[in-house]
Amino acid sequence: MLTERAISKQPNRIDAAFETRDFYLACFLRCLGYELVNLRDEGRRKVFVFRDRATRRADVMAFYGDATTVRPLAFAATIKDMKGLLHNG
Numbered sequence: 001m002l003t004e005r006a007i008s009k010q011p012n013r014i015d016a017a018f019e020t021r022d023f024y025l026a027c028f029l030r031c032l033g034y035e036l037v038n039l040r041d042e043g044r045r046k047v048f049v050f051r052d053r054a055t056r057r058a059d060v061m062a063f064y065g066d067a068t069t070v071r072p073l074a075f076a077a078t079i080k081d082m083k084g085l086l087h088n089g
Contacts, residue, residue: 016052021045023086027078028063029056031070039085046086 017037020026026048030036034056038049053059062068 018050018052018056019047020050021047023048023082024079025060025063026050027075027082028070029059030078030082031074032059 018034020029021042026036029048029050034053035051036048037051038047040047040049050056059068
C-alpha cells in the first residue's frame, strides 16, 4: 500500500500538495517547515496533507535513507503536537 503521494506533478505550483499516512514522516516534514494544510480521514486512518515543495522528494528520501537530522527536542515536541491533532481533530 502506498503511504505517500504527490497531488500535483508540479511541486512549485501554489496548490500542489503531498499526502502521507506515515506519522513519523509527517512529523519530520513539519520539523523541516512544511505547511500542514489538511488532516483527513481515510477509514480508521488519517492522511496528512502538506503544501508541496520542490525539495520534497529529496527530503523524503533523506528521511527513509537515514541521511538527515532534525533537532531532537523539536522532533519530540512535533510528535506530541501531531498526536494531539490525531486525537482531537
